[in-house]
Amino acid sequence: LEVWDSTIKKGLNLDMTRGKPASEQLDLIKPLLLDTSLAEDYRSEDNTDCRNYGNLDGLSELKRFFAQYLDVTPDNVLIGGNSSLSLMHDTMASLCLFGAANSDGKNHVPWNKDDSKKVKFLCPVPGYDRHFSLCEKFGIEMIPVPLKEDGPDLSIIKPLVATDATVKGIWCVPKYSNPTGIVYSADVIKELAAMPTAANDFRIFWDNAYQAHHLYDRKLTILDVLTECARAGNPDRVFIYGSTSKITFPGAGIAVMASSPNNLKWFKKLLFAQTIGPDKINQLRHIRFLKNMSNLEDLMNKHAAIMRPKFASFSNTVKAFLGPEFTGLFCSEPQGGYFINLTLGDNLSAQKIVSLANQCGLKLTPAGATHPYGKDPDDATIRIAPSMPVLADITKAARIVALCCVIAKRKLDV
Amino acid sequence: LEVWDSTIKKGLNLDMTRGKPASEQLDLIKPLLLDTSLAEDYRSEDNTDCRNYGNLDGLSELKRFFAQYLDVTPDNVLIGGNSSLSLMHDTMASLCLFGAANSDGKNHVPWNKDDSKKVKFLCPVPGYDRHFSLCEKFGIEMIPVPLKEDGPDLSIIKPLVATDATVKGIWCVPKYSNPTGIVYSADVIKELAAMPTAANDFRIFWDNAYQAHHLYDRKLTILDVLTECARAGNPDRVFIYGSTSKITFPGAGIAVMASSPNNLKWFKKLLFAQTIGPDKINQLRHIRFLKNMSNLEDLMNKHAAIMRPKFASFSNTVKAFLGPEFTGLFCSEPQGGYFINLTLGDNLSAQKIVSLANQCGLKLTPAGATHPYGKDPDDATIRIAPSMPVLADITKAARIVALCCVIAKRKLDV
Numbered sequence: 020l021e022v023w024d025s026t027i028k029k030g031l032n033l034d035m036t037r038g039k040p041a042s043e044q045l046d047l048i049k050p051l052l053l054d055t056s057l058a059e060d061y062r063s064e065d066n067t068d069c070r071n072y073g074n075l076d077g078l079s080e081l082k083r084f085f086a087q088y089l090d091v092t093p094d095n096v097l098i099g100g101n102s103s104l105s106l107m108h109d110t111m112a113s114l115c116l117f118g119a120a121n122s123d124g125k126n127h128v129p130w131n132k133d134d135s136k137k138v139k140f141l142c143p144v145p146g147y148d149r150h151f152s153l154c155e156k157f158g159i160e161m162i163p164v165p166l167k168e169d170g171p172d173l174s175i176i177k178p179l180v181a182t183d184a185t186v187k188g189i190w191c192v193p194k195y196s197n198p199t200g201i202v203y204s205a206d207v208i209k210e211l212a213a214m215p216t217a218a219n220d221f222r223i224f225w226d227n228a229y230q231a232h233h234l235y236d237r238k239l240t241i242l243d244v245l246t247e248c249a250r251a252g253n254p255d256r257v258f259i260y261g262s263t264s265k266i267t268f269p270g271a272g273i274a275v276m277a278s279s280p281n282n283l284k285w286f287k288k289l290l291f292a293q294t295i296g297p298d299k300i301n302q303l304r305h306i307r308f309l310k311n312m313s314n315l316e317d318l319m320n321k322h323a324a325i326m327r328p329k330f331a332s333f334s335n336t337v338k339a340f341l342g343p344e345f346t347g348l349f350c351s352e353p354q355g356g357y358f359i360n361l362t363l364g365d366n367l368s369a370q371k372i373v374s375l376a377n378q379c380g381l382k383l384t385p386a387g388a389t390h391p392y393g394k395d396p397d398d399a400t401i402r403i404a405p406s407m408p409v410l411a412d413i414t415k416a417a418r419i420v421a422l423c424c425v426i427a428k429r430k431l432d433v
Numbered sequence: 434l435e436v437w438d439s440t441i442k443k444g445l446n447l448d449m450t451r452g453k454p455a456s457e458q459l460d461l462i463k464p465l466l467l468d469t470s471l472a473e474d475y476r477s478e479d480n481t482d483c484r485n486y487g488n489l490d491g492l493s494e495l496k497r498f499f500a501q502y503l504d505v506t507p508d509n510v511l512i513g514g515n516s517s518l519s520l521m522h523d524t525m526a527s528l529c530l531f532g533a534a535n536s537d538g539k540n541h542v543p544w545n546k547d548d549s550k551k552v553k554f555l556c557p558v559p560g561y562d563r564h565f566s567l568c569e570k571f572g573i574e575m576i577p578v579p580l581k582e583d584g585p586d587l588s589i590i591k592p593l594v595a596t597d598a599t600v601k602g603i604w605c606v607p608k609y610s611n612p613t614g615i616v617y618s619a620d621v622i623k624e625l626a627a628m629p630t631a632a633n634d635f636r637i638f639w640d641n642a643y644q645a646h647h648l649y650d651r652k653l654t655i656l657d658v659l660t661e662c663a664r665a666g667n668p669d670r671v672f673i674y675g676s677t678s679k680i681t682f683p684g685a686g687i688a689v690m691a692s693s694p695n696n697l698k699w700f701k702k703l704l705f706a707q708t709i710g711p712d713k714i715n716q717l718r719h720i721r722f723l724k725n726m727s728n729l730e731d732l733m734n735k736h737a738a739i740m741r742p743k744f745a746s747f748s749n750t751v752k753a754f755l756g757p758e759f760t761g762l763f764c765s766e767p768q769g770g771y772f773i774n775l776t777l778g779d780n781l782s783a784q785k786i787v788s789l790a791n792q793c794g795l796k797l798t799p800a801g802a803t804h805p806y807g808k809d810p811d812d813a814t815i816r817i818a819p820s821m822p823v824l825a826d827i828t829k830a831a832r833i834v835a836l837c838c839v840i841a842k843r844k845l846d847v
Contacts, residue, residue, distance in 0.1 A: 037486065045475075045484040052472035052714075058463050070459040072451065072683040100514055101712045108707040112526060116545070116571075131530070149706075156706040157530075269486040271714035292563075292570040293522040298515045298712070300466075300685035 023426060023433055026419060031380035033416055038197070038357035039407040040265055043325050047318065048267050051308040057300060069299035076287055077275075081302050085275040087312050088230060089261055090243045097283055099274035100297045103262040104149055106276045107224060108156075110258055113289045114187075115157050119220035120255055120285035127220040130187060131158065141179070141189035143171035145360060145389030145400045147197040150190045150226070154391070161391035162186070166199060170207030177214050184217035188224060193241050195229040198360040198389055198402040200353020208242040213251035223248075223257040230261055231319045233355040234327050245277060254279045263305065265357065266318065273305050326357075329405040329413045333359055336417035341424060348424065360389075361401040361420070367427050369401050375423035375433070381416050437840060437847050440833060445794035447830055452611070452771035453821040454679055457739050461732065462681050465722040471714060483713035490701055491689075495716050499689040501726050502644060503675055504657045511697055513688035514711045517676040518563055520690045521638060522570075524672055527703045528601075529571050533634035534669055534699035541634040544601060545572065555593070555603035557585035559774060559803030559814045561611040564604045564640070568805070575805035576600070580613060584621030591628050598631035602638060607655050609643040612774040612803055612816040614767020622656040627665035637662075637671040644675055645733045647769040648741050659691060668693045677719065679771065680732065687719050740771075743819040743827045747773055750831035755838060762838065773817040774803075775834070781841050783812050789837035789847070795830050 061070050063078045076082075077098020086093040099106045115138075118126035130138045138159050142151060143166040154161050162179070165172045171189070180186050191211070193203040203211075211223060225244055233239070248256040255278075263272035278286070309315055334350050341348060347364020363369055369386035376383050384402040387393040403420070405413050426433055475484050477492045490496075491512020500507040513520045529552075532540035544552045554573050556565060557580040568575050576593070579586045585603070594600050605625070607617040617625075625637060639658055647653070662670040669692075677686035692700070723729055748764050755762060761778020777783055783800035790797050798816040801807040817834070819827050840847055 039486050042482065042485075045482070048484070049472050052475070053469050055467050055469060058466035061459075061466070068456065068459070070462070070682045070685065071456075072453050072678075074684075102708045105708045112530070116526070116530065149709075152706045156703070264486075268484045268714060270488075270710050271484065271712045289570070292566045294516045294519045295563075296684050298685045298715070300682060301712070301715070 020431060020433070022422060023431075026379050026422060031412075031415060031419070033380060033408055033412055034382045035404045035408065035416060036382050036384045037407075038265070038404045040269060040322075041325060041407050041409070044322050044406075045268065047321050048308070051267060051304060054304060054307055056307060057303060061300070061303070063299065063303060067299070069303050072295050074296045074299055075290060075294070076283075077297060078299060078302050078306070080306050081273065084306060084309065084311070085261065085277075088315070089227060089259055089275065089277050091245050091259070091277045094280060095245060095277045095283070097276045097278075097286065098297060098302060099276055101270055101272060101274060101301075103226070103228065103260040103264070103274040103276070106260055106274050107150075107226065108153055109290070109293070110224070110276075110286065111153055111157055113286065114220075114222065117289060119222060120281050121220075122255070122281065126285070136185050139183070139186045141171070141176060141186065142391050143190065144391070145198055145395075145402070146190060147192060147226070148388040150224070151391045159187075163391055166196065166201065168201050169204035170201070170211075173207060173210050173214070177210070180214060180216040180218070180221060182217055186216070187218050187220060188222040190224050190226065192226050192228060193244070194227060194239065195232060195353055195356025197228070197356065198358035200351050200356050200358065200360065202239050202354070203241055205242045208244050209247055209251075212244055212247035212253060212256065221256060225257050225259045227259055227261050228265070229356040231315060232265060232322070232357070233319065234323050234330060235354055237354065239354055245279070249279070255282050258282065263309070265322075266315070267305060267308065271301070273302060326406055328410055329408075330359060332410060332413045333403060333405045333417045336414050337421045340418060340421035345424065345428070357404060357406050359403040359405060361403060363399040363401070363424075365428055367399070367424060369395065369398050371427050372420070372423045373401060375426060376419055378433070379419045379423070381419045383420075434845060434847070436836060437845075440793050440836060445826075445829060445833070447794060447822055447826055448796045449818045449822065449830060450796050450798045451821075452679070452818045454683060454736075455739060455821050455823070458736055458820075459682065461735050462722070465681060465718060468718060468721060470721060471717060475714070475717070477713065477717060481713070483717050486709050488710045488713055489704060489708070490697075491711065492713060492716050492720070494720050495687065498720060498723065498725070499675065499691075502729070503641060503673055503689065503691050505659050505673070505691045508694060509659060509691045509697070511690045511700065512711060512716060513690055515684060515686060515688060515715075517640070517642065517674040517678070517688040517690070520674055520688055521564075521640065521672075522567055523704070523707070524638070524690075524700065525567055525571055527700065528634075528636065531703060533636060534695050535634075536669070536695065540699070550599050553597070553600045555585070555590060555600065556805050557604065558805070559612055559809075559816070560604060561606060561640070562802040564638070565805045573601075577805055580610065580615065582615050583618035584615070584625075587621060587624050587628070591624070594628060594630040594632070594635060596631055600630070601632050601634060602636040604638050604640065606640050606642060607658070608641060608653065609646060609767055609770025611642065611770065612772035614765050614770050614772065614774065616653050616768070617655055619656045622658050623661055623665075626658055626661035626667060626670065635670060639671050639673045641673055641675050642679070643770040645729060646679060646736070646771070647733065648737050648744060649768055651768065653768055659693070663693070669696050672696065677723070679736075680729070681719060681722065685715070687716060740820055742824055743822075744773060746824060746827045747817060747819045747831045750828050751835045754832060754835035759838065759842070771818060771820050773819060775815040775817060777813040777815070777838070779842055781813070781838060783809065783815050785841050786834070786837045787815060789840060790833055792847070793833045793837070795833045797834075
């Protein structure tokens with residue numbers, strides 16, 4: 020309790036709620052802000068004046084770059100604005116309002132057409148709160164599905180999608196998943212691509228946010244889901260998303276979507292009414308900075324070098340502090356991505372611990388945010404975002420989290 | 434006919450379909466691409482690191498700037514992405530899916546809720562094809578209303594909106610209207626703000642695209658529609674839109690929306706699920722370039738100096754060429770904006786003339802594009818976009834248009 024009192028007195032003021040890059044990482048991108056080449060050389064490779072209107076789906080040099088990045092072909096790629104979340108939003112809005120693309124060039128029935136048959140989505144948990152917010156916005160009912168070490172639990176998913184035609188899709192973060200950091204196995208990806216679904220407009224939202232965001236030298240790869248879907252006879256099943264939000268600048272980066280030619284045609288037709296085109300100046304600025312895959316790898320190695328000690332420090336500090344008393348507590352050790360996941364066990368309440376940490380001036384992602392409707396039935400998951408604070412603060416934060424666990428476990432009254 | 438043959442032979446290749454700024458205008462914006470200050474000085478006035486996530490509705494310095502620009506207060510302003518069309522799209526999508534904001538904090542019935550009662554929109558004609566595309570996308574029935582010299586014909590509008598609750602809104606380009614160039618009078622604006630409507634969720638889409646886009650020293654102003662709506666007891670009636678697409682760079686500029694606090698709260702709540710935030714780097718870049726209203730005025734004067742001779746050349750050439758034979762033909766002489774409008778008369782067919790011009794290598798906006806569903810019942814309107822080509826080409830284009838009129842009128846077989 021003395022430790023607690025002194026911790027409170029120190030009055031830390033630390034926000035670890037969101038997966039934001041650190042200032043030091045953003046400094047790596049400075050050359051992008053120093054590039055004045057665009058003032059004279061504002062044309063893309065097809066001679067488009069990028070200062071003027073036009074080009075709905077992105078410059079061809081960007082499509083090639085992101086095709087390599089996502090391990091697809093350039094014909095499968097659409098370059099968006101500054102936000103992959105917006106691309107996901109607009110896809111879901113279009114599915115609700117206008118229906119999915121059918122193989123005959125027409126659309127399926129819009130998802131919000133029949134109020135009596137509410138559309139449902141599978142949500143692997145723990146997962147990303149922004150995905151859940153999208154479902155909530157469009158009135159899509161969320162069904163939580165456990166996320167295992169190799170992907171979502173197919174023994175639950177397969178019978179559900181095979182029999183219930185109102186189950187229209189699933190959220191997936193296939194690589195360095197938010198927040199557990201797991202990576203989908205080849206078998207899971209093949210099964211998701213091939214499994215029979217009662218809904219013939221079933222769609223996978225494949226948010227590949229951390230494709231190049233490795234923490235260690237061992238760089239994990241995943242199977243190309245688009246090819247697997249096509250091979251299984253479900254070419255239009257998947258929408259893939261990515262962005263440079265955690266490669267260059269969050270909010271001032273480039274978002275990308277990849278899908279089948281049929282799906283892209285459908286999306287572009289709807290997009291045509293929405294915008295004359297994305298920011299091509301920023302596209303050129305990005306391709307001149309990012310250059311190619313080898314240059315990107317160098318950049319991501321630099322990001323990793325900044326992030327790695329923070330991840331290690333948090334995990335090691337928590338484990339050293341807590342000791343064997345906490346048999347049920349599991350602190351994930353991800354190989355990439357932006358989050359550490361604490362699974363509490365030991366009858367500890369995530370809400371209680373987040374609230375205690377808050378008293379010490381440490382803001383954590385609200386307990387429950389990792390689950391649909393903000394409700395974690397076990398109240399046992401805490402998402403830790405160690406990217407933004409400086410290393411010294413991460414160690415402090417880890418000590419506070421561990422201290423809060425001790426206080427909660429010993430039911431000390433603070 | 435000899436003139437025709439020699440014109441064909443010259444094989445002009447000129448695109449005057451869209452209101453794009455000329456390359457010379459875009460060169461005015463070069464300093465924005467040469468500004469490297471952001472590499473070191475990336476913070477907004479409230480100390481936000483603009484390289485990172487956050488800020489849903491724009492930096493406060495941008496809000497102040499655009500509040501002055503649109504003649505509203507900063508609290509009424511939301512800064513968007515790169516496209517005002519996207520803001521209009523998202524507003525309309527939200528009205529269709531979720532219903533307009535009500536004064537009690539809840540929403541009205543969504544516009545697409547009841548298929549049997551199709552929502553209708555008033556479309557002053559001639560008007561802007563992108564507005565019509567939005568209505569088409571969302572299945573909103575368009576009712577054309579004549580646009581007069583001082584705004585849309587209120588003698589038609591007022592009885593319609595007073596009695597038909599399915600008439601939910603109207604498109605307005607209040608200043609230097611696309612394509613006729615007319616400016617709404619104070620009386621018309623007051624009546625639009627105050628007129629009784631059967632629909633209590635009636636909305637005006639006020640696309641103020643050319644607020645600062647004067648061609649001459651005489652700079653026309655319009656009444657602040659937001660204040661007029663509030664004064665008339667209809668505070669939530671209007672959404673105002675603008676952008677820097679024709680101030681800085683089309684596609685790489687800043688879009689803005691202004692409305693009542695109640696409407697902005699409603700919009701931001703829906704926007705929250707769609708994006709973490711707009712491109713703040715580009716916002717900072719813009720405010721450092723645009724600075725203030727006086728600097729903006731200087732810039733717009735430079736734009737005007739480039740545009741003015743093109744507008745004059747087109748009108749003068751057409752009129753000189755055609756002479757008094759063409760009693761019904763009217764070539765608009767706008768005081769601002771991006772378009773000249775040809776109203777044909779003399780039983781001339783706009784489709785015929787656009788097609789003849791096309792044979793001469795001059796691409797014009799398709800006849801009918803100025804009307805809902807692409808159908809101009811009189812087939813008498815041609816929108817001319819003189820901004821993009823160089824001056825010498827404008828004169829050639831005007832001669833071709835005039836020649837096509839002569840050929841159509843004399844029913845010559847070419």
